[in-house]
Amino acid sequence: MNILITGANGQLGNEMRVWSRKYPHHAYFFTDVQDLDICNQEAVQSFVEGNNINLIVNCAAYTAVDKAEDNRELCDKLNHWAPAGLADVAEHCGAALIHVSTDYVFDGTAHVPYTEEVAPCPNSVYGVTKLAGEQEVMKRCSRAMIIRTAWLYSEYGNNFVKTMLRLGRERETLGVVFDQIGTPTYAGDLAAVIFEAIEKGVVPGIYHFSNEGVCSWYDFTVTIHRLAGITTCRVSPLHTDEYPAKAPRPHYSVLDKTKIKKTFGIEIPHWESSLETCLKKLETEC
Template identity: 50%
Template sequence: MSKILVIGAGGQLGQCLKVVAERRGITEIVFPAEQDANILNESGLKDLLAAAQPAFVINCAAYTAVDKAEDEVELAKAINETGAAYLASACLVNGATLIHVSTDFVFEGNEVKLLKEDDQAEPINVYGVTKLDGEEVVVSTLPAHFIIRTSWLYSEYANNFVKTMLKLGAERDELNIIADQVGTPTYAIDLANAIFDIISSSSAAYGVYHYSNEGVTSWFDFAKAIFDISETAVKVNPIPGSAYPTKAVRPAFSVMDKTKIKETFDIQIPYWRDSLIECIKQINKLK
């Protein structure tokens, strides 16, 4: 496999890429420390790529604090848009293909229908706006790109919904969880595997792709599954999003159509609950 460089290696997806690379025997891959791969250091990125000469760059660096982004607009914009522009430009100069990770939050999510890659993107929060702007700058700067939109990312690493629920479930007898926001959880290990499948395909079918696990669920049912699988005794109450107001508005329905990525790269996508079982098994191993 061609040489791969991972930006944002310390985050959740970066750590999963490291694990999956080891499992798959991928050795031609570099995970630079954050200070050596700062997404906001344009000249530093160009120097890094010039030295490493990767065929592929995977961008896992992102501002993902959805509610905080409403207040930290400039920082979210810098990381998600300007940083993406710098990286795409460095890839162009050095002849690298960019795999850029984006989000289902680029959609408004007000219709109950599977979202396709070419559906109108109309984000309803600052995070979604900055991620869409990042996508657009990648498309306009670098022809050799794969943009992968994902949703509800979790794993045994970093902070995420699954780990938060396990922590809260151990501390409390009862939890209120939103039941009217529907989407699909994505195990970051599965996404990492899909990214390596795209790289190993040697395909030049550049463009935007959707990837999440298979199936549909609400945050309430996701939480119920976490507690069922982990055998955590906690009462879970379904509540409407209006009962738990957040600074950023979320899409009500953001289930993505994965037909394109499955057919283009012959990728088999696991069902969300099966992947959740695997993740909780790995979390227990790390205890």
């Protein structure tokens, strides 16, 4: 197959590059905004037709959650209308589309893991635009697969893990919220499951994927420091209202992964195991 990966310089895009080496029987077209502006539907259609693309994997998004509150138009353009355009092009050209979405489509008021059947109810600009993108994709492309994920990190780009490593080495004390509960997701594991879907055949629909297990941001930070051998920084739990942010966060956004596990026959690693894998790679790079 000829596979187009958008947002190729981001966390997931870079992991897709790594995993693509394990599947050399496909031809890959890794693009970012300087190569292909996904907001320009004519450019996308020309690219897809010109390269006989069979599958689009959309890893591009506006992910600055707090900034989105003041940049609604740009956020909507990237998270809502760009995926809609990709879906139109995919449908027109007979291609499949895998689109990555987020746990922020839920308001986080539940107390049990969210299944794909639960009605979304976002409470931030970021979440609203991502949900709108999902809806357009499902409406416009008959071979669309949406994967909602959460708390994404990797050895690439800027993310929570790298920030906590840096702060843990710079500071003696650090406060982190303990009343927001979810599951970290290693982008390498998400890339792996995307390739499972590619190899076994895209099954249209909405799916949830994160690593296994549950924790708070506080627990996540404590584990990052423990596994990295950081002992000079004392991490304290904070309530959400002690750490004000422009955009509201879901207090509980654990995703139920039963559907994706059954559909593609996969096993998902526990978040702590995958965190250890990522930290070892970061240590090797240093």
